[in-house]
Amino acid sequence: MVEYRALIKVMLKPTVLDPQGVAVRNSLLTMGYEAVKSVRVGKHLELTLEANSENGAYCLAQELCDELLANPVVEEYHIELAPAGEEKGGT
Amino acid sequence: MKCAVVVFPGSNCDADVYHALTDDLGVDAHYVWHRESDITGYDVVVLPGGFSYGDYLRAGAIARFSPVMVSVQRFAQRGGLVLGICNGFQILVEAGLLPGALLKNDNLQFRCEWTTLRVDNHCTPFTSRCRKGQVLSLPIAHGEGRYHVDSDTLKEWNDAGRIVFRYATAEGDACREANPNGSLHNIAGIVNREGNVLGMMPHPERATNSLVGGEDGRWVLGSLVDYVERGCV
Numbered sequence: 503m504v505e506y507r508a509l510i511k512v513m514l515k516p517t518v519l520d521p522q523g524v525a526v527r528n529s530l531l532t533m534g535y536e537a538v539k540s541v542r543v544g545k546h547l548e549l550t551l552e553a554n555s556e557n558g559a560y561c562l563a564q565e566l567c568d569e570l571l572a573n574p575v576v577e578e579y580h581i582e583l584a585p586a587g588e589e590k591g592g593t
Numbered sequence: 594m595k596c597a598v599v600v601f602p603g604s605n606c607d608a609d610v611y612h613a614l615t616d617d618l619g620v621d622a623h624y625v626w627h628r629e630s631d632i633t634g635y636d637v638v639v640l641p642g643g644f645s646y647g648d649y650l651r652a653g654a655i656a657r658f659s660p661v662m663v664s665v666q667r668f669a670q671r672g673g674l675v676l677g678i679c680n681g682f683q684i685l686v687e688a689g690l691l692p693g694a695l696l697k698n699d700n701l702q703f704r705c706e707w708t709t710l711r712v713d714n715h716c717t718p719f720t721s722r723c724r725k726g727q728v729l730s731l732p733i734a735h736g737e738g739r740y741h742v743d744s745d746t747l748k749e750w751n752d753a754g755r756i757v758f759r760y761a762t763a764e765g766d767a768c769r770e771a772n773p774n775g776s777l778h779n780i781a782g783i784v785n786r787e788g789n790v791l792g793m794m795p796h797p798e799r800a801t802n803s804l805v806g807g808e809d810g811r812w813v814l815g816s817l818v819d820y821v822e823r824g825c826v
Contacts, residue, residue, distance in 0.1 A: 514696075518741060519775070521699045570658070573651055573687070575694040576741055 503552045505586030506559035512572045512579045513544035547571060550586050559583055594821040596622040597635040599665070599681075601656045606642035606678065606798060613798040614639075618814055627659040636821045637674040638665055640681030642734070642796060652695065652737045653683030662688055674718055674817060675790040679735055682782070682792030691785055691792045692750070693742030699775025703736040707806070708773055708795055710781050711761035714754045717784050718820035719791045722812050728765050729758075729809040731795035733773060738794040740780040750783060758782035758793055 514520045520542050527541040549566070553559035563581045572579040596614055600607045607624060614620040625632060632638060645656035656662070662684075669675050669690055677685040685691045698704060709730050712723040723729070742750070750756055758781040759767040767779040774794075782793030797810030820826060 518696065519699060521697055521701050521775075525701055570654060571650070573654070573694055575686075575692075575743075576696060 503554060504559075506551050506553055506556065507584045507586050508547075508549040508551055508559065508563040509582040509584065510547040510549065510563060510567060510571060510579055511544060511582075512547065512567070512577050513542060514576055515578050518576050556583055594620050594636050594818050595634060596620050596637040596639060596817075597625045597632050598622055598639050598641060599625050599627060599661055600641075601627045601643070601645035601659060601684075603645040603647055603656075604641050604643035604680070606680075606796065609796070610639050610641045610678070610798040613801040613810065613814060617801040618811070618818055620814075620818060625661060627656070627661045630660050630664050632661070632664045632668055635668075635673070637676065637817055638668055640665070640675070640677040640684050641798070642679030642681060645680055645684065648680075648737070651683075651687065653680060653685075653687040656680075656684045657688040666690065669785075669790050672787065672789050674820070676719060676817065677790075677792040678796055678798065679733075679738075679794055682794055683737065685790060685792045690790050691783060692746045693740055693783075695737050695794070696739040696741050697737050698735070698739050698773070701736075703734075704738075704773045705732070705734040706773070707732050708760055708781070709763050709771065710758040710795060711765045711767055712757065712812075713759055714757045714784070716754075716826050717757055717788050717791065718817060718826060719784070719813055720757060720816050721819055721826045722816040726765055727812070728761060728763060729812055730800070730807050731797055731809055731813075732799045732806075733795050735774070735794055738774040738776065740776040740783075740794075742777065747777065751778070753786075755784050755786070755788075756780055756782075757784055757791060758795070
């Protein structure tokens, strides 16, 4: 078994109104940032998973999203995998 | 009528429901802790309001995996009456017992106030005491009550009369001004296909005694009592 890190982004579907995003954008406009045309606010989750392969880790993350982490009625998710401990590496 | 009031960690309307049922309606009510799995012998299960699991992740998302919810699912499948109020409604949609989702209010405010609702279906076990089009005055207290559902389901639910309550003016007009949270079609409460599971954002248990400002909650909770006693709408 190998450890993987799953970086999961959960966003409201584009068709669903995101009043938080609207409020943040309005605030940025008030501050003078007229270049900001839209804002959507979402969630970022980081999981450490044990799996046999990268594909296995991806399938598990997908299952977790479908079961609990995202609500398929109004949200969509994106999964990115990285080897666990990558953040500790470096040159 | 024997009623279970489920208590999740973070429920905060459980005592209100218990009090309204026992003291104001004379119902035999019992608290059921969320770790219990035996709910046999009950006629009605109420999922009360509050902030189960701190509303972490999404309101109701974690509570739906509480052990008691397996029994509630089975209870509902067998035709048992389930009433979800506020956070209880959020748990029911997360559990898939009702369609749709409840999102942050479009105004981003936590709305704690009296609202008026129009009864659009009086032929359910939860509204049998009401007249069609009757306007009830009930309080709300939520930040995430904006009902959302895909357009096909909305059409099916609309056509079949499963939208039971809509936010409306005192005259019964379900207009934008009467909508406190941006809910689709002013939806405040819906039933499932079978008609035995109802979720609603307003709190009938906070309005069963004039001492607390109103008694219109009796139209809802009293309907349940009638239904259980008579066995039909």
